[in-house]
Amino acid sequence: MNTKEIKLKPIGIIHTPYKEPKGMPIQGKFKEGVTGKIEVFPKYQKGLKDIEGFSHLILLYYFHRAKEEKLIGKPFLEDEAHGIFAFRSPIRPNHIGISIVKLEKVQKNIITFSEVDILDGTPLLDIKPYVSHFDSRENVKNGWLDKHFKEGKIPKRTKLG
């Protein structure tokens, strides 16, 4: 059994208008007209070569405000409790978050993006290109979430209260 600790380092900081969770969408695509900036630390800037050809990026980051760790909890979308691996809450065993964002502009070590659902000051761990040939799936079953998106509707609770 491999239980050795794994050490990571921030490669940048994510700057957004959301100083607090209140008003932030549960997924960036549910709130238009908001942009954020990814500040990639200058020592990693070279790694951004050719990233501007992608329309979307997958950001991996550290939920720096999450202090708790739970295995069962209630997602924001409903009052039923689920296992932590069946929803996206920050209070999971490893506090890693993932967001798919829309790339707007790259200038030196700064990436401007839209579709923002990340708190200001979040430490960035990785950027991967979103590749439709790899990351899109058909015939998806979305477990407890499907009932909230019936007939293409967007549920009411998409912003944190």
Added chain:
Amino acid sequence: MNTKEIKLKPIGIIHTPYKEPKGMPIQGKFKEGVTGKIEVFPKYQKGLKDIEGFSHLILLYYFHRAKEEKLIGKPFLEDEAHGIFAFRSPIRPNHIGISIVKLEKVQKNIITFSEVDILDGTPLLDIKPYVSHFDSRENVKNGWLDKHFKEGKIPKRTKLG
């Protein structure tokens, strides 16, 4: 500037038929008929409640065999060099991998999955449900990759040589 080290712990181990990279697809969806097993450590088993309702999972894991760190490199699909954040290579600053896999079965703390592109013995960091309402995007530009998938074709180099 927040450069504080971040500590994570494995929450399980991923078991697959791929003892070495040779023969492994660059994305699991390019090779059918292969299954793997996720062994979630028993202390985290409760967190799997309701996960069986999802058809696909996003796995985050540690590239335990990656010893190098590069900012520029050649992806497996072509001989042109790109920035590390414009492709998916393990030799990135933080050795975190992401795979979307197909959930086949959950039995206690063991998840059987298909669409396998992960080496045997890989430490698991997190499981998130794949949610089509969150994770699918339209009008995607895939940078340098699009030319390899013209007219819906699958490129030849989809298995590691």
